[in-house]
Amino acid sequence: MKTVYVGDCGVDDYSGKLYPGGCALNVAFYANQAGLNIDLVSCLGNDEAAKIPLSVCQKIGLTTDYIHILPGDTPKQKIKVLPSGEKKFIGYYPGVLSDFKLSKKDIDFIWQHEVLITLYYTQISRLFNQLTKIKFPGLKVVDFMDGNDFNHDINFIKKYAYWWDLAFIGLSEKDKRLIQDLLKLAKNMSKTVVITLGS
Structure with missing residues (x-):
């Protein structure tokens, strides 16, 4: 099944060391590894941090045609690792994602799929509200x-x-x-x- 995830793509910040992150990117990465035909619609800033998730996408053969590069900061999740090894999420900075809006081209691309996945949290609410107005005919999944x-x-x-x-x-x-x-x-x-x- 052709699947598309519309959501967050960015970096995880572990005390200044950056790694690829974002729920949408994580799901797309593991789904791709499992052999699922999956695409990603998201956005990144025009900063150095954007190169990190983009390089992962290119490495695994995930198309970046619909990962938009916008003026501003790449979304960033700050994470602290506790002595127990547990991760503590200490701050999320949505950057360009907070104002990201799907274009007609994005929506036409979404319609080429059989499964649409998205997620909800406060900083992505604008995108979520736009997406839920689309009369997508396939299976719609929300986290x-x-x-x-x-x-x-x-x-x-x-x-x-x-x-x-x-x-x-x-x-x-x-x-x-x-x-x-x-x-x-x-x-x-x-x-x-x-x-x-x-x-």
């Missing part, structure tokens, strides 16, 4: 992350349920109310919801 950016409010997920077919969300066992609400939503609206409990 709602850990739900913190909409305060675990089931009504936020319901608001977009007319659009998505498959949703992912990472919760913990203490989120019993939201888990029950999601199971009910999936049953009543014939949706598929994948809940991971590693949060």
